Amino acid sequence: MKKTPLYDLHLAAGGKIIDFGGWALPVEYEGILKEHETVRSAAGLFDVSHMGEILVQGPDAEKFLQKMLTNDISTMQDYQVYYTLMCYPDGGVVDDLIVYRYKPDHYLLVVNAANTAKDFAWLKEHEEGQVIVTDVSEQYAQLALQGPLAQTILQALTATNLNEVKFFRFLPGLTVSGIPALVSRTGYTGEDGFELYVEPAKAPELWQAILAEGQKHGLKPIGLGARDTLRFEAALPLYGHELSPEITPLEAGLGMFVKLNKADFIGKEALAKQKAEGVPRKLVGFEMIERGLPRSEYEVQKNGKSIGHVTTGGLAPSLKKNVGLALIESQYAQEGETIEIVIRKNNPQARIIPKPFYQKRYKKT
Amino acid sequence: MNIPKNLKYTSSHEWVRIEGNTVFIGITDYAQEHLGEIVFVELPEVNDEVTKGAPLAVVESVKAAADVYAPLSGTVSEVNEALLDNPELVNQDPYENWIVTLEISNPAEIEDLLDPAEYEKVCEQEE
Numbered sequence: 001m002k003k004t005p006l007y008d009l010h011l012a013a014g015g016k017i018i019d020f021g022g023w024a025l026p027v028e029y030e031g032i033l034k035e036h037e038t039v040r041s042a043a044g045l046f047d048v049s050h051m052g053e054i055l056v057q058g059p060d061a062e063k064f065l066q067k068m069l070t071n072d073i074s075t076m077q078d079y080q081v082y083y084t085l086m087c088y089p090d091g092g093v094v095d096d097l098i099v100y101r102y103k104p105d106h107y108l109l110v111v112n113a114a115n116t117a118k119d120f121a122w123l124k125e126h127e128e129g130q131v132i133v134t135d136v137s138e139q140y141a142q143l144a145l146q147g148p149l150a151q152t153i154l155q156a157l158t159a160t161n162l163n164e165v166k167f168f169r170f171l172p173g174l175t176v177s178g179i180p181a182l183v184s185r186t187g188y189t190g191e192d193g194f195e196l197y198v199e200p201a202k203a204p205e206l207w208q209a210i211l212a213e214g215q216k217h218g219l220k221p222i223g224l225g226a227r228d229t230l231r232f233e234a235a236l237p238l239y240g241h242e243l244s245p246e247i248t249p250l251e252a253g254l255g256m257f258v259k260l261n262k263a264d265f266i267g268k269e270a271l272a273k274q275k276a277e278g279v280p281r282k283l284v285g286f287e288m289i290e291r292g293l294p295r296s297e298y299e300v301q302k303n304g305k306s307i308g309h310v311t312t313g314g315l316a317p318s319l320k321k322n323v324g325l326a327l328i329e330s331q332y333a334q335e336g337e338t339i340e341i342v343i344r345k346n347n348p349q350a351r352i353i354p355k356p357f358y359q360k361r362y363k364k365t
Numbered sequence: 366m367n368i369p370k371n372l373k374y375t376s377s378h379e380w381v382r383i384e385g386n387t388v389f390i391g392i393t394d395y396a397q398e399h400l401g402e403i404v405f406v407e408l409p410e411v412n413d414e415v416t417k418g419a420p421l422a423v424v425e426s427v428k429a430a431a432d433v434y435a436p437l438s439g440t441v442s443e444v445n446e447a448l449l450d451n452p453e454l455v456n457q458d459p460y461e462n463w464i465v466t467l468e469i470s471n472p473a474e475i476e477d478l479l480d481p482a483e484y485e486k487v488c489e490q491e492e
Contacts, residue, residue, distance in 0.1 A: 016401075032427045033402050225401070225428055291449070293405040293425050314427060315404045322405070344407075344423070 004049035005141050005203040013221055021114040023050040025224055032225035036317040039189055039230055042218030043147030045210055046227055048195070049203065052116025052137045054109040060129030061105045068126060068266060069099065070249060072259040076101040081168040081184050084257055085249045086119065087267030091274060092245035095119050096237060096254075098186060100170055110142075112239045126266070141203035145210060146193030146222075146230075148361065153214040154183075154194055165194070167364045177209035185363070188227065190234025190356065192363040233316045235285065235325065235356035241296055241311045242283060242325060250274055251281045251327065253355075281308060282333040285355030287323045290348035292341055294324035299342040302332050310341065316357045323357050324350070366488060367394040369460055373475070374484035375436045380460060381478055388437060389463040392424060395488045397459045400426040403452045408444040409465060415439065417474050422464050424455060437474045439467035 001024040010017065015026030025047065028035060038044050056065060065073045071084035080101055086094040095115040100108040111119045120135045127133055145154055155162050157177045162185075165171055170184035182197040198206050211219060228238070237243050242252050249258050250271060260272050274280075288294065294313030299306055313324030324341070332339065335354060340347040368374070373381040378396035382389040397403065405425040415421055415435040422433040422444075443466040448454055454462040469475075479487065 027428065028401060031402050033404075229427060293430070295430065 002050070004047055005200040006047045006049065006207055009204055009207060010047065010221070015221070015223060018224070020050065020224055023113060025050060026221070027225045028223040029221055032223070032229060033317050035220065035222045035226035036229050038218065038220050039147045039191060039222055039226065040318055041148070043145060043149040043153055043193070043214060044189075044220055044222035044226070045207065045214065046144040046146065046222050047142075047207070048144050048227075049141040049200070050113035051142050052111040052113055052119065052135070053140045053197070054111060054116070054120055054123065055134040055136045056107045056109060056123070056131060057105060057134075058129070058131040059105055060131045061107055064127070064129060064131045065099065065107060066263060066265060068123060070258040070265060070267065070271075071099075072262045073099065073101075073107075074262070078103055079170055079172070081170055081186055083168075085243070085254060086122070087249070087265075087271070088245060089266055089270060091248040091250070091267045091270035093239070093243045093247060093249060093252075094122050094245070096239055096243055100182075100184065102172065108136075115239060139199070140197045141200040143196045143198070143203070143207060143210070144187055144189075144193065145196065145214075146187045146189040147191050147219075149214070149217045149219070150191070150193040151363070153210065153217055153219055156213050157209060158183075162194075167362055176206060177213075179206045179209075181206065188236055189230040190236065190358055190360040190362075191230075192361060229314070229317055232312050232314070232325070233318055233356065233358035234360050238312065242327075247281075247327060248274060248279070251279045251283060253283045279330055281327050282330045283311065283325055283327050284333050284352045285323065285357060286326055286339060286341075286350040286352050287321055288341070288348060288350050289338065290350075292343045292346060292348035293322050294341045294343065294350070300326050300328050301340040301342060301347060304340075307332050307339070313341075318358050321357075323353070325355065366398070366485075367460070368481045368485055368488075370481050372460070373436075373478035373480065374487075375434065375479060376484075376487045377434050379433060379436045381436045382463070383475065386468055386472070387442065388439070388467050388469055390421070390433070390436060390465050390467065391463040392431075392433060392455065392459055393484070394459050396424075396431070397456050400424065400431055401428060402426055403455045406448040406452045406455065406464070408446070408449070409441050411441050411444060413441045415441065415467070417471075417477075424452075424464075433464060435467070436478060437467060437469045438471045439469035442466045442468045
């Protein structure tokens with residue numbers, strides 16, 4: 001298994017290490033539910049150094065990314081961050097990622113760890129014009145500081161006024177506790193917070209400095225388990241669950257990140273057709289009416305007929321309810337409709353409800 | 366890791382307390398520790414007949430669902446309904462909070478259960 005620069009610190013802190021797509025990472029320290037609550041009420045620090053980073057540079061970088069990505073890269077400003085999908089010609093998803101624009105000829109793509117090699121190969125395969133695509137994953141460790149007290153904690157460690165780092169914006173040259181870092185106001189929890197990219201050799205020092213400063217505010221290290229329950233409650237998609245080569249962004253409800261009015265991009269034709277004809281399946285939120293804990297891949301039925309599957313399910317800790325996301329045939333995807341979740345020998349009823357389950361608390365001003 | 370001396374065990378991490386023809390069944394401290402915070406328990410029906418080794422109940426944590434297997438054959442005589450609303454009781458005291466009781470049908474099967482020392486070896490091998 002690959003180790004992040006923080007591996008020894010996770011062990012020392014009592015982290016339960018698991019194999020996460022080839023990476024040795026902590027699933028929890030003191031318990032997923034406790035860690036979840038820590039992030040919602042105070043702040044949590046995550047090691048997300050496994051994430052991949054791909055640099056795209058050159059005079060044709062913007063044009064190239066316009067072709068590869070579904071969002072409209074031409075409307076980006078310097079030091080802005082966009083969420084986007086990268087699709088196959090049939091509209092299925094290669095990956096979901098965030099794009100950091102330094103300048104019109106200089107972008108950093110942050111991609112899912114398990115997809116890094118695939119994404120890099122896909123980009124290289126389509127490289128054209130004056131573009132250089134480089135996998136720079138080894139050059140970055142990544143920490144996520146998330147929660148309502150994230151800014152208070154980080155502000156104590158930097159001279160830069162963090163109000164200048166607005167929602168989905170970044171600054172590349174911050175100094176945090178004496179360590180140079182790229183800092184963006186982004187995250188994957190539904191809370192306000194930051195992601196910090198640093199040189200791997202400096203990551204342990206930065207991790208410890210943030211934890212030391214945050215201690216008085218209740219900051220704790222958070223494992224992958226709570227990262228998943230936090231993103232799930234906020235209905236943020238996870239590749240391999242809500243997104244895959246077999247699921248289009250339109251089916252996943254991510255149409256706002258697919259700009260069908262921009263010039264040609266890979267997948268445009270298929271997605272435009274799907275939009276015109278109507279999506280065959282929709283991602284919905286549901287809550288259990290009868291007793292049962294829904295989980296990924298469980299079948300969804302309506303009156304005994306299979307209509308789809310659960311993409312993510314479980315206890316939503318902030319709501320104390322068993323809820324799920326499911327990809328089902330569009331004709332059944334209305335709020336209030338009852339569906340059945342096939343759980344072993346039972347088929348308990350569930351009701352379609354609005355998503356997200358947890359209202360995101362981003363700081364957007 | 367807590368492995369009480371007065372109980373019998375299985376290699377699939379159930380404990381068994383034998384009181385005549387009635388046996389109390391739960392999951393071990395090792396099992397609850399590895400599952401993490403338990404958020405859901407699915408119980409059988411009273412009077413269900415089970416054979417040794419068959420799924421008896423399901424204990425689910427945030428990350429995983431784990432079958433509880435019948436350590437012995439018999440008929441379900443009681444289910445611990447307190448676990449339906451408070452599944453975390455299994456984490457808090459896995460040996461006090463039994464999951465089901467069985468009236469056993471084949472006492473000879475008791476011979477196949479593990480004693481505490483044997484069970485401790487099972488856990489050590491899995492670490």
